[in-house]
Amino acid sequence: MIYSLLIGSIIIIISVVVQAIGNVYWLKKIKKKNKHYTSKFALTLLVSSFLFFSFLHFIQSLLWALTYMLIxxxxxxxxxxxxxWYFSMITFTSLGYGDLTLPPTWHLISGIEAINGIMLIGWSTAMMYSLIQQIFKNLYSN
Known part of the structure; x- marks a missing residue:
């Protein structure tokens, strides 16, 4: 159990750093382009943002999968x-089919991954919501 907590905590820290760096990068990137909002620009921004945040989650679940392979x-x-990686993705998203399970001494680490995934996906959802508010404000505030 101690190893699950320790390893899980380390991977959570790394995942949060990946999310934070990704968010800062993305915000800087879209700020540079944030000159004039059109419907086409808004559509492109929404789709590219969604794909970017999905990519971050692929990387984070990949990190968990690599961790599992090293134990x-x-x-x-x-x-x-x-x-x-399949196990990691269904755990990260809290889908948890149950077709694959970890040995009893390592059950806790999958729960830690699920908590990590819920929080990071929520963070991305909040970013998308904020972006949608900004787009709405710029497109329809006149």
Whole structure:
């Protein structure tokens, strides 16, 4: 249990740093382009933002999958890396099909990943909501 908490905490910290750096990068990038809002610009901004935040979550779930592959007691649960990433994605999103499970001594780490995923996806949702408010304000405030 201690190892689950320790490893999970480290991966959470790394995931949060990835999210923070990604958000700062994205905000700087869209601020440079934020000169004149048109419907086409708003559409492009929304789609590209969604894809960028999805990419961040792919990277974060990939990080968890790599972690699972590095832990010998967990590694043998998966047929390969693709299956570890699949497990990570369904855990990160809290979908949790239950078709793959970790050994009892490592159950806690999957719960830690789920909490991490919920929080980071919520963070991205908040960013998208803020972006939609900004677009609405700029397109329809006249």
């Amino acid at each position: 010998p007691e967990i590694n043998n649960v998966f047929a390969g890396f693709t299956e570890a």
